[in-house]
Amino acid sequence: MEEVLHSCGHRELVDLETAGRNRDQCRGYLERSGRCHACTEIQFGAFNRAAARKADADGLPRLEGTENQIAPATTVREKFRLQFEVAAATVLEAGSPERGVQLVREYFESQIRRIGDAGTYMDWRHRPWVVLVHNCLVDASEEQHLAHGGALIRAYIALSAATVGSSLQLLEDGRLVLAAVGEAGRGGDVPVSQ
Numbered sequence: 001m002e003e004v005l006h007s008c009g010h011r012e013l014v015d016l017e018t019a020g021r022n023r024d025q026c027r028g029y030l031e032r033s034g035r036c037h038a039c040t041e042i043q044f045g046a047f048n049r050a051a052a053r054k055a056d057a058d059g060l061p062r063l064e065g066t067e068n069q070i071a072p073a074t075t076v077r078e079k080f081r082l083q084f085e086v087a088a089a090t091v092l093e094a095g096s097p098e099r100g101v102q103l104v105r106e107y108f109e110s111q112i113r114r115i116g117d118a119g120t121y122m123d124w125r126h127r128p129w130v131v132l133v134h135n136c137l138v139d140a141s142e143e144q145h146l147a148h149g150g151a152l153i154r155a156y157i158a159l160s161a162a163t164v165g166s167s168l169q170l171l172e173d174g175r176l177v178l179a180a181v182g183e184a185g186r187g188g189d190v191p192v193s194q
């Protein structure tokens with residue numbers, strides 16, 4: 001265990017042995033960007049409060065689950081909604097037809113309202129928003145897909161490809177936004193063929 005001065009200004013003992021040959025890199029990362037445990041929890045608390053405010057303002061149902069799950073799960077749900085909005089803006093700007101995006105949005109929003117179990121969102125916290133609609137789209141009958149002339153599937157594929165791996169960022173005015181990390185297309189698999 002070594003004492004490391006984290007970027008938040010607090011010292012904390014960290015086990016750098018597990019980092020092996022990367023211990024200097026690991027220490028460097030913590031000094032530049034790491035936060036001590038207490039600061040991390042406060043930060044998450046602020047995220048959870050911001051997410052709960054936004055969900056209430058948008059009229060979303062409260063999630064059900066244990067006390068410990070509801071707040072972080074609400075944050076995961078808000079992250080999915082932000083990811084969808086960013087992907088939608090990206091594909092519309094790139095010229096995807098609005099109708100297809102609207103069809104996927106309807107699936108997505110109905111799932112957001114249908115899934116009220118906090119544990120489900122916690123299980124999916126490392127996944128992108130597409131995890132919510134993946135099964136609906138696979139389960140929908142061929143006639144349902146044909147009824148939309150392929151618009152739904154084409155939009156879904158474009159939206160999946162435009163989804164970036166992302167983490168949340170809390171702005172000073174209390175709004176949650178996405179801070180994109182990684183490449184577009186990392187967000188999820190495309191489960192259906194054209």
Ligand SMILES: [Zn+2]
Pocket residue numbers: 006008009010035036037038039040
């Ligand atoms: Zn700290």
